[in-house]
Amino acid sequence: MKKSEPRPGGKPATKPDINAGAAREAVDDARLLLASRLRLRHLNCFVAIAQERTLARAAARLHLSQPAVSKTLVELEAWAGARLVERGRNGAALTAQGEHFLRYALDATRAVEASAAALARHDAHAAPALRLGALPTVATALLPSALLRFKAQRPHVGVKIQTDSNSELLRALKGGDLDLMVGRMAEPAMMQGVSFEYLYTESLLVVVRAGHPLALESAEPSLDAVLAFPLVIAGERTAPRHHTEAFFETHGLAVPEGAIETQSASVARLIVARSDAVWIVPQRVAQSDIDTGLLVRIGVPAPRGVEPIGILRRSTVALSEATGALAQQLRECAQEA
Template sequence: MTRPAVPALPSGFARNVQLRHLRCLVAVAQERNLARAAERLALSQPAVSKTLAELEALSGRRLVERGRKGARLTAAGEDLLAHALRVLDAVGEAAESMEGGTRAAGARLRLGALPSVAPAWLPRALAAFGQAQPQVTVTLTTAPNAPLLESLRSGQLDAVLGRIADPQHMAGLSFELLQAESLAVVTRPGHPLAGLPAASIHAVLEYPLVVYGEGTIPRHSTDSFLSSWGLKLPATRRLETLDVAVARLVVRDSDSVWFTPLGAAADDLAQGTLVRLALPTPGTEEPVGLLVRSDADLPVHAREFIAQLRTLAGRSR
């Protein structure tokens, strides 16, 4: 579903808009709260409201909706946000150029990744990137897909390693497929079900389970897989977590069974610290890929990291 086209801005907009207006819009988009945006900008909340009102008057449209859940951009606000981010990025690059490149050592790459995807993809890519770009500081945010995409759209992240979302959540974003991965059913070595030539789904459900939280793609895949057998998750004896490190340790130290995307357990499976049960999971494949803002002009170091991911994906395939 595509959004309706936003009318052109008034002719006086370009002559009168100022950087403070754009910085205010970006801060509100990223903080989603006027008070936090004001604190970030070192302004009073009334000053932020006044600046937003000026910007809305210049643009001739409503840009921000205020409610009990905070402040959110309208469709027009999101369209203007994309331009504001480009302008502020250009100003930052100009400042760096005027300073003779002295800020290069402080370059930063802001990544987001799904907890279930990060373990399989990021360690090797980050290690190679660190050798190639040692002057760049990398910050990594792990979270569910929806907040990652919102942070990407608002300019808080440069790129996200995640999954494609519904069309209404993909406005302004592009997705590059890296790989499709399936669900795996994993236990510790020596588990009563490990090593069997064929595991029974009914037998699996007799043991404590480790699953991802509601609303995540891995949880949806788990529920759908069980539903295909006419089953559902037991109401008791299950751990729901997005923390892959906790999940793998619980499974290694108990008789719990873990329903997880294959990549999240790949290293443990390769090292033999976890084993995959002989339980086919057809139809659970989900695409994993790279998401960036469609109009983003990524810096060289970000493009180099993306190249590392593509190389890793090619080897994996």
Template structure:
């Protein structure tokens, strides 16, 4: 089987497979490659026949990689990257094209660590492009595995999902509760029962902070009421809290800047035990270029400085 695969596999098989893995859709992959959907399907069938294994699960809504498909993707990407590097080495330094770091991030880190690091990097490396995409943690992991990102600021997941990835912790972010200035709950130290009488803005369903939020409430004998606003978008959470009577329950990184600016008031309700590690995700065994390493170094330093600094104080 191995000798047959080596002698008959072609680059078109790898390009087609990688395109489908990245788009998770046969039709979109075909548009990207300039092929019809039947041609994409035929090429994938040929590749699976050569390997003697299923690489993809085909569904009406798109495709998912099998466990073997995820493993094969890492090798396919490496082959195509090696070919690109070989072409660049022959063409000379000017053949490498525009330099860019592809970065993914959880929406909650955008107003805090990410925006500061991006602004600083733009000042010191104006010649390096930054392409930033936000998404839920599983989405970031999928993008990393499909080589659509170089780095991501996200969270740990279960071992099966994290296969082939490295995680480096930057900080542990607890959940906080905040309201606008002048809110009734800001006048005197409230209880959690007082908070539950107001509309809530909580992390999105399926996210790690959402699980922590439900656990935090459960420890005090509460469950999430109906009618809550669910979002992982820090900007929407902040705007809702500023322009309504809602209480915003979110990781510290999502609201730190608004607290420091005095736009929001932190409620003195402990989020102890709700801490979720946030850190850098990257493909295991893959070296970053000099510019990406510089960006990572800056992120580490900023995260360390944040961990040593004082936490936002509750204000009435």
């Protein structure tokens, strides 16, 4: 057998890696085969499951039977060679592989929706409404100023605001139901595919109405004196509530029984303004009422610098020009406050 001739540099010619080439061809063939089988209905079904978090609600949304949705999901998982959704009594939760696939499924379905809208739209310059999520405390503190400035620049762009818990807003953001969110960071597993841009750090205050007995005292009231009055605090499983409970624990106390618990800043504000109730509240929520004299801050030490707030967005999706403009107004208002 004739040996291969050495190359001009004196080194023998290397033989091509036939096995590596065959492996690449096999992968390419599998990808092409999967692309030929994958249909928009598969993507729509998966996105609906991710957003609705139960197969039954996803089926109702798609006007399909639950077995049909389950069959479509089984097909996807068979092609992926991995479980994409964990089914249980509490609903359907995406696995890590499911979270990864959701990013691409959302991009594809949104592109189709945008193409359909472009074909059907009579006014080519009409802009879809922006979908903004915000924590209740942020909605009353930061959003009004930012939205007024944004509307002054873009009066024809609508904004749909959703207020909810941080975990629910984050699910909506990752599921493609929100374009932007103002809230807190979550545990690393929940932040997959989401970026966080710091805006400010929240603190808590203890406030009462103007003319309240505690506000008329010249000396700083004790915590016992404060607890002699009805207390208004944030609801359970919220960050302000967690820090309030920690505040009491540092003084060897528990949250008093009979406290009024609410996530509504407007309800809390009216209760405090019309009674002798004491409100433990994030500073930015109460600041405008303090500035106008409706509420008065009392000098009881409360947790400071406890709550980083920021802009959250899907890291794989570029912001539209209008959404970017709204984000800029949020940044500027946060800095000025």
